[in-house]
Structure formats: C-alpha cells, structure tokens
Amino acid sequence: MTTLETLTTRWADLRQQQPNLRIRDAARQLGVSEAELLATGTGKTVVRLAGDFRELLKQVATLGHVMALTRNDALVHERKGTYESVSFNGHVGLVLGPDIDLRLFMSRWTFGFAVDENGRQSLQFFDAQGQAIHKIYLTEQSNRTAYDALVSQFCSDDQSDTLLIEPAPDRTVDQPDEAIDVAGFQAGWLAMQDTHEFFGLLRQHGVGRQQGLRLAPDGYAQLLTMEQVKQAMTLASDRAVPIMVFVSNPGCIQIHTGPVQKLVQMGPWYNVLDPLFNLHLNETLIGQVWLTKKPTADGIVTSLELFDKDGQNVCLLFGERKPGKPELESWRAIVAAL
Structure with a gap:
C-alpha cells in the first residue's frame, strides 16, 4: 500500500471512530498537515487551484454573501458578508468592507483548494507547511454560478493528491x-x-x-x-x-x-454566537x-x-x-x- 493509500485509509478509519472530528484535529492525530489530508480528496471532493491568488481574491466579490474564516490553533474567527474594496500593494493585501475586513500576507499563500463537504462549498488556502490561512464558505445567499466559474478559471493543471510540504522555519528566539x-x-x-x-x-x-x-x-x-x-x-x-x-x-x-451579543461557554471553548459573527476561543x-x-x-x-x-x-x-x-x-x- 502506498503512503497516500495508507493515509486515506487511516483517515477513513478515524472518521468512523470519531464522526464529528474536524479535519484540523484529524490531521494532528494522523501526524500530517491539514492541507495534506485535504489533498487526499482531489478528484473526488477537492479541486486543486493555481494561479495568482491575488487575482482570485479580487473576484470573490462575485460570490456575494459568504462566510470568511481565519484561525490559528487557539481561535476561530468567522464573519459573514461580502468581499469589498480588495486591493494589493505587492504581496500585502487589504479587504476593507464593513463586514469582511482582512489584512493579507500573500507570500504565505502556497496551496489553494475548492472543497465540497457534503454540499457545503468553500475555497481554502494554506501555507507551505500545509497550515490553514483562510477559508471562504458559500452561504445560502451566495452566487454558486460565480463560484463554479471561479473554480474553473483557477483550476490547476496539477490535480495530483499529494503535496510537497516544507518544514516549518525555526522560531525566532528573543534576545536576552x-x-x-x-x-x-x-x-x-x-x-x-x-x-x-x-x-x-x-x-x-x-x-x-x-x-x-x-x-x-x-x-x-x-x-x-x-x-x-x-x-x-x-x-x-x-x-x-x-x-x-x-x-x-x-x-x-x-x-x-x-x-x-450571545456569549456561550462550551467546555474549554468560549464562544460568540451572533448571526454575522462567530468566535471560538480555546x-x-x-x-x-x-x-x-x-x-x-x-x-x-x-x-x-x-x-x-x-x-x-x-x-x-x-x-x-x-x-x-x-x-x-x-x-x-x-x-x-x-
């Protein structure tokens, strides 16, 4: 069995054991990055994207009302709205709408995917280490025709299901x-x-x-x-x-x-659960x-x-x-x- 087949099988087994396990946590348990795990679905539920992601982001406004998600290990930030006033100065980008407000550092954006999770469609971006940078989920109000056109335009010629992941750079150590x-x-x-x-x-x-x-x-x-x-x-x-x-x-x-408005404690997670804004803090x-x-x-x-x-x-x-x-x-x- 190839390494990929082994990973695909191990993930399938893990999902059976823990059906509610999120992909980021599954990747950690399996000892791989989230992007590597996601890429195993290429050709089935995942399409690899390529090209200048700055140009792709300029066209996200055509999708209309979406949910933007940015996270790190400790927090997940989800905000609904439309992408407006998207601009770039070199590899630094801004999205300056009243709802979606982002600062983008494009030198970190290495991998892109269009993902279909049981009918829930999204654009997902990862760094060279396979860590999630930003995700854009369609909502019931989104323009799915525009989404399909965007995926078609930025579809990569490379639809392989393995990724070349770079090791994480050494952390900077503070001076005494x-x-x-x-x-x-x-x-x-x-x-x-x-x-x-x-x-x-x-x-x-x-x-x-x-x-x-x-x-x-x-x-x-x-x-x-x-x-x-x-x-x-x-x-x-x-x-x-x-x-x-x-x-x-x-x-x-x-x-x-x-x-x-709505603040909810759920185990170790402290949450904001508002109609347009959700925050999850571990x-x-x-x-x-x-x-x-x-x-x-x-x-x-x-x-x-x-x-x-x-x-x-x-x-x-x-x-x-x-x-x-x-x-x-x-x-x-x-x-x-x-």
Missing part, C-alpha cells in the same frame, strides 16, 4: 533582556503617534512582542487572566459597546468590528493575556492581547475606533472595571 536598549525602547513607546508604529519599534530594538510588553514603560502593560477577558466581553455585550476582534495567523488577519491554549496602552495622536489606545503557549500573538481586542478619533470612553470604562 540585558541585550536590549530598554530605555530607548520605552522612550520610543511613549513617543508613538499611531498603534501601527509598535511593530516597527519592536523591529528597531530587536524585541519580541511578548518581551516588549514585559519591558513596557511603567503603567503601559499589565498581565491579566482569561477570566478578565471574558469579563470584558460580558461587559461589552451587556453595555452594547462595539469592539474590534482581531484573529491572526502568519498569512492573514481577520477583524470583526461591532457588537458582540482557553486551554492561551498562555498569557496582557492589557496594553499605546500612545497615538488621538490619545491612548487600550487593547487586550492574547498569546498562545508558544508566545505567539493570536488575538487582539480593542474598542471600536477609526483613525483620527479618540478611543471610546465606554471601552475605557470596561477596561477600568477589570
């Missing part, structure tokens, strides 16, 4: 704190005029993100707990305070802006939570930053805000209550 110009870093933090300057500040001083919060100026970063995150979400729901929820992986950041995979304050030209901007147990930033929470406007006082009141 004593090697950092902490005074210079803190001065740079206090001089920020925009929250986006924070990434440049970290790079300038060779500081890891979590390390940077630990070395923040006094009063500008504070460790919290998951219970306090849930408290903030509950207060936002009870007080109808619109918030921004960012969930990221190396190839995509997906943002929800607006209220959160509390057991969160390593640290920080409350941060960053100066901007519009005043202090406050956020909650969630990190996984590997120290990777996986989620950001803000009060709803547009550049040029100060932070919502109602959001500041929620943070103060923590």
Whole structure:
C-alpha cells in the first residue's frame, strides 16, 4: 500500500471512530498537515487551484454573501458578508468592507483548494507547511454560478493528491533582556503617534512582542487572566459597546468590528454566537493575556492581547475606533472595571 493509500485509509478509519472530528484535529492525530489530508480528496471532493491568488481574491466579490474564516490553533474567527474594496500593494493585501475586513500576507499563500463537504462549498488556502490561512464558505445567499466559474478559471493543471510540504522555519528566539536598549525602547513607546508604529519599534530594538510588553514603560502593560477577558466581553455585550476582534495567523488577519451579543461557554471553548459573527476561543491554549496602552495622536489606545503557549500573538481586542478619533470612553470604562 502506498503512503497516500495508507493515509486515506487511516483517515477513513478515524472518521468512523470519531464522526464529528474536524479535519484540523484529524490531521494532528494522523501526524500530517491539514492541507495534506485535504489533498487526499482531489478528484473526488477537492479541486486543486493555481494561479495568482491575488487575482482570485479580487473576484470573490462575485460570490456575494459568504462566510470568511481565519484561525490559528487557539481561535476561530468567522464573519459573514461580502468581499469589498480588495486591493494589493505587492504581496500585502487589504479587504476593507464593513463586514469582511482582512489584512493579507500573500507570500504565505502556497496551496489553494475548492472543497465540497457534503454540499457545503468553500475555497481554502494554506501555507507551505500545509497550515490553514483562510477559508471562504458559500452561504445560502451566495452566487454558486460565480463560484463554479471561479473554480474553473483557477483550476490547476496539477490535480495530483499529494503535496510537497516544507518544514516549518525555526522560531525566532528573543534576545536576552540585558541585550536590549530598554530605555530607548520605552522612550520610543511613549513617543508613538499611531498603534501601527509598535511593530516597527519592536523591529528597531530587536524585541519580541511578548518581551516588549514585559519591558513596557511603567503603567503601559499589565498581565491579566482569561477570566478578565471574558469579563470584558460580558461587559461589552451587556453595555452594547462595539469592539474590534482581531484573529491572526502568519498569512492573514481577520477583524470583526461591532457588537458582540450571545456569549456561550462550551467546555474549554468560549464562544460568540451572533448571526454575522462567530468566535471560538480555546482557553486551554492561551498562555498569557496582557492589557496594553499605546500612545497615538488621538490619545491612548487600550487593547487586550492574547498569546498562545508558544508566545505567539493570536488575538487582539480593542474598542471600536477609526483613525483620527479618540478611543471610546465606554471601552475605557470596561477596561477600568477589570
């Protein structure tokens, strides 16, 4: 039996044993990537895609109302709406609709598939390691004719059912704190005029993100707990305070802006289950939570930053805000209550 046949058989056996097991968890149990497992369905339920995925994404608007999904190990972010104002500057892309709001890092987008899961159709994209970057699911309101045309246009000549997966790059190790110009870093933090300057500040001083919060100026970063995150979400729901929820992986950041209403705990998963926005957060995979304050030209901007147990930033929470406007006082009141 070939390795592929073995994998296909093992997955079929696993599905019989655990019919509700999601493909990401199945891949982990089988010791392969999600993309490798998905590719075993090529020619049956899966079509491999190729071409410039930037051009494909520009045409997703033709599908109409869809559900966008971006996830990492700890969180799943699902937002319904239409793709609007899709643009690219080199390999960095933006989708800036009122519903679907994305930041795209296309150098990470290696594999694409059109998938039919018992009639549920989607476009799914993965990085070179076979990890999911972004998925676009059709809804009852979607234009299926446009979907078929898009799949036909970007159908790959290569419909083989195996993938050449690259090993994961080594994780960057933080410098020792004593090697950092902490005074210079803190001065740079206090001089920020925009929250986006924070990434440049970290790079300038060779500081890891979590390390940077630990070395923040006094009063500008504070460790919290998951219970306090849930408290903030509950207060936002009870007080109808619109918030921004960012969930990221190396190839995509997906943002929800607006209220959160139905909050549900299901085992280790803390969920937002609203008509247009769903969030699923596995509390057991969160390593640290920080409350941060960053100066901007519009005043202090406050956020909650969630990190996984590997120290990777996986989620950001803000009060709803547009550049040029100060932070919502109602959001500041929620943070103060923590």
